[in-house]
Amino acid sequence: MRRLTRILTALAATAVLGFTAAACTDDSSQAQESRTKQSGYDRLVKRQPAEVMKYSPTRETINKWVDTWExxxxxxxxxxxxxxxxxxxxxxxxxxxxxCAMLTPPEETEGSSGGGLVTKTAPSMDGVYYSGGxxxxxxxxxxxxxxxxxxxxxxxxxxxxxxxxxxxxxxxxxxxxxxxxxxxxxxxx
Known part of the structure; x- marks a missing residue:
């Protein structure tokens, strides 16, 4: 009887593991599309890697802005x-x-009674709240x-x-x- 119980327990455990594994494998069309998309991306990156710039005209323009307005x-x-x-x-x-430009952050984060963090709108420099519009x-x-x-x-x-x-x-x-x-x-x- 003990041996039969062990066999049934082992079979039940195997079945549970099989069902769990099957539940974790998502063979939906959405998952397949995601894998196809990632595969295509990986292939394109391998064939056409991003170039590394030796010079940045964007950084030069930003530095010119700083030089001009400082x-x-x-x-x-x-x-x-x-x-x-x-x-x-x-x-x-x-x-x-x-x-929309501010000297202080537009939001502040504080702890909640539940122990999590809550982000809320902070008052502006003049002590009032603005919509950002x-x-x-x-x-x-x-x-x-x-x-x-x-x-x-x-x-x-x-x-x-x-x-x-x-x-x-x-x-x-x-x-x-x-x-x-x-x-x-x-x-x-």
């Missing part, structure tokens, strides 16, 4: 085009800043008066940012939108 008091020239194709401009001390609103400081100013870019509007006045024909007759004026590429009051 100077205190650097002026920016913001040209706006409205839906009618008309141009205006601002001259700002420093870069225009999007309302104000990314088309910008602010800056007028170059000659130091006045704070804001502008919004909406549909059918574009803005162009330069580190010097532009003499392009479309900008030549641009209307000053702030206190600072340009005449022949020079700032006037």
């Amino acid at each position: 100077k205190p008091g650097k002026l920016s020239y913001v040209y706006l085009q409205n839906a009618n194709g008309e141009y205006g401009y601002f001259v700002l001390k420093g870069l225009p800043v999007s309302y 104000q990314c088309n609103a910008y602010y800056g400081i007028d170059a000659t008066t130091g006045a704070y100013m804001e502008f919004t870019i909406g549909s059918n509007q574009s803005f162009f940012l330069y580190d010097r006045p532009m003499s392009l024909p479309e900008f030549r007759d641009a209307t000053p939108l702030g206190q600072t004026r340009l005449e022949d590429g020079e700032i006037t009051r």
Whole structure:
């Protein structure tokens, strides 16, 4: 009887292992598609490995941005085009800043009573919460008066940012939108 019990136990264990192994093997069409996709990717990577760049124009442009804008008091020239194709401009001390830019993290993580971590929206510098939907609103400081100013870019509007006045024909007759004026590429009051 003991021997029969051992045999039945062994058969039951083998059956359980077999069913478990079968349950772990996913032969669904989705799994097959995933394996085929990975196989194709692996084959292409082997035949066409990614090249390693010796020079990065992207890094050069980022470094140029840093070199250009890290100077205190650097002026920016913001040209706006409205839906009618008309141009205006601002001259700002420093870069225009999007309302989406922050000096503090937009979220904070803290422990929960259950021991896990909870991420929640953090208040902004002014002690209020923002939705993040104000990314088309910008602010800056007028170059000659130091006045704070804001502008919004909406549909059918574009803005162009330069580190010097532009003499392009479309900008030549641009209307000053702030206190600072340009005449022949020079700032006037």
